[in-house]
Amino acid sequence: MWLMAVLVPLLKLYLCGIKVLIYQIFNRSFTLPVLPKQNGRVAIVTGGTRGMGFETARHLASLGMHVILAGNEREEGRAAVRKIEEEGGNGKAEFVFVDLTSLKSVRHFVQIFKARGLPLHVLVNNAGTMLVPERQTEDGFEFHFCLNYLGHFLLTNLLLDTLKKSGRHGCCSRIVNMSSATHYAGVIQMDDLNRRNCYSSHGAYSQSKLALVLFTYHLQEQLTAGGFPVIVNAVDPGMVDTALYDNLWTLAQLLKKPVAKIIFRTPAEGASISVYAAASSEMEGVGGCYLYNGEKTKSSDSSYDSELQAEMWKKSCKLAGI
Template identity: 55%
Template sequence: MAVMSPLAACLWTYAVGLKVLLEQLLRRRFSLPVLPSQDGKVAIVTGGAQGIGYETAKHLSRLGMHVIIVEFMYLELASLQSIRQFVEHFKARNLPLHVLVNNAAVMLVPQRYTEDEFEEHFGVNYLGHFLLTHLLRDALRQSGSSDYSSRIVTLSSATHYIGEINLNDLQSRTSYSSHGAYAQSKLALVLFSYQLQQRLAAEGSHVTSNVVDPGVVNTNLYKHTTWLFKLCKWLFSWLLFQTPSQGASTVIYTAVSPSLEGSGGFYLVNGRKMKSADISYNEDLQRELWNLSCKLVGILEACNKAS
């Protein structure tokens, strides 16, 4: 399969961004309904100290949920060792886990690699959350019930529509494009979320997995974009961009709304279920990526047992 050139990936990324900005301008923005109290429930929100993650954590806390923000209970998604240590520390507290929000991300960073030699977008955005979710799966299963399913909410973006999964070069070593690598990581998250839902359903777990596109939101993720994009953001963010609070609305809704109780395997945008990229529904690709991911993070045997 031909891989998109760096220039094409860049142009397509900004074209998708422009499309989303125009859609946000023209459509009615989603407003959160009144949500039930979450007293006694526990959530983990990655990247919860700023932006969408912070707004999500703040709202869940207002609903009475005990929220663990991973910057305060240390977790470095660029390190497999840190992820394992975080899970050990969390489990040592003997807390239940009702909601996991996979939110943290890097965007359009220059070519660099994590301490485990993963390309940074793929390693942080995708593989870090893949391992974290796997290691917390038992806690989520034990906390779910027939009355209240535990929920996994994974954030992707509209750039997944132009993403390509290069199974022979997931770390983008042969031809690096920050735009292509970012889009690949976001497509990987959609594929992962759907495959995870299939596996959870097959084992009869009271856990659901959904993926959310928060839209184009005014956060600090854009520091590696072009000067022209930064200028437009500075001039027109008040009109075109969503605030972090608005971007978090669908995340919060997916995490606790009774209308989604027991429902998984969906892609949600602006509070509604939408169709993701055609390739994201390819179950063969979902399984191939899943198996490769298990191998990369060193849990192949555990993955096979859980299959």
């Protein structure tokens, strides 16, 4: 029983990975269209100090945005800001500390941001982790669940009023949730979201990415029903050569290195889909989508389950204290 609970999620996740690799062998990376200038618009990018988050922040700043790089590594954050500033452009970059594994830290970040009276036009929920050994956050949540999903769920909800006020019809505010093809392998264990009965890092990661897609669709439904000028989409960057894979098994690490150089996307290529969702004219007013390689793609069957979406939303509100 225990072996199956660990082995099945592992096999399902690696099968998803193989499918993505095959796709990337035969398909070129998405090329961004010419994007409109974003002067005067404000963006927050979580995990914006490295990898795809940095490349997303860098590109948005080059379009003229005021970009806040939200992360938990201060020195890395300052270095990222310096690098963006050295490249020039009309945008502005700054680092603000937030630890998405701490609900207290998320609330403090939002409090600081709102005190400045800034608008918010783009929120990119990019920060994430993958395949970490079993551990809990200070609030008692499973690590993947809190960092990848619940911290972003709370952050988004606390910033939602600002996003609504900042958008207008014809120029909506935008929320971008970073999911993954592994969500196709995800199973929501509503009675054990923290995976305490039988821990599987593969299952925990896939579950967190499925939760983000469920969140995306349910939130867009609420925004549309209320007539608010805010759109929310989930994006899938494909397999990208970043530090996200550092927790792979030793054998998988050895196999990954030569493959990554040839088949994996670069961080800039992976970030292109987030930038597209955040700034392209083609996505104006278009929400509730799952975007992969520049195209609207069908997500997993379970992600469209409206009852599961509503149940996950209600449970998440309770866990996040909102």
